[in-house]
Amino acid sequence: MSYVFDTSAFVVLFENYYRGVFKTLWDHFDEMVNVGEIVSTREVKREIEDQTDKLTAWMKDHSDVFDTPTAEEGVFVGQIYQVRLFQDGIEQKKILKGGKNADPFVIAKAKITNKTVVTLEREKPNSAKIPNICKKFGIKCLDLESFMKAEDWNF
Numbered sequence: 001m002s003y004v005f006d007t008s009a010f011v012v013l014f015e016n017y018y019r020g021v022f023k024t025l026w027d028h029f030d031e032m033v034n035v036g037e038i039v040s041t042r043e044v045k046r047e048i049e050d051q052t053d054k055l056t057a058w059m060k061d062h063s064d065v066f067d068t069p070t071a072e073e074g075v076f077v078g079q080i081y082q083v084r085l086f087q088d089g090i091e092q093k094k095i096l097k098g099g100k101n102a103d104p105f106v107i108a109k110a111k112i113t114n115k116t117v118v119t120l121e122r123e124k125p126n127s128a129k130i131p132n133i134c135k136k137f138g139i140k141c142l143d144l145e146s147f148m149k150a151e152d153w154n155f
Contacts, residue, residue: 001037001150002038002115003142004109005040006044006103006117006118011055012144013029024155025153025155028153033062039067039109039113040067040109041069041073043101043105044102044106045059045066046102069108072112076108077104077108080133085127085132086136106119107130116141116142117130117134117139118141118147
């Protein structure tokens with residue numbers, strides 16, 4: 001299976017699973033990255049760039065993981081925002097300040113490339129959370145633990 005990681009999944013992975021301690025996890029993760037089974041999008045990269053930590057350093061060495069959205073993905077982002085409820089996902093402050101909003105691009109990449117979204121967001125009734133949008137459009141969505149279980153990682 002192949003995955004599109006949201007910012008939150010990268011952040012939790014890099015903040016809580018130390019390379020020196022969880023060596024087998026990182027061996028699996030690195031292999032999946034190397035063969036293209038874990039990808040993301042340029043907008044996630046933009047969210048990560050604001051930080052100065054291990055994840056930011058890793059991202060700079062793995063910029064090929066963070067694809068520029070295709071035209072087809074852009075069209076699908078437009079389809080997401082045709083749903084009135086999901087328009088609320090664009091925070092007014094982000095729009096006015098040129099803020100970053102990777103969520104629709106992560107979802108679009110998963111939809112167009114037939115991959116599974118990995119995020120830490122949880123489904124919430126009547127909201128524009130990633131799992132809600134994925135459910136509406138029939139896109140598989142997992143949290144980080146479910147991703148590890150789906151890959152049958154046991155440590």
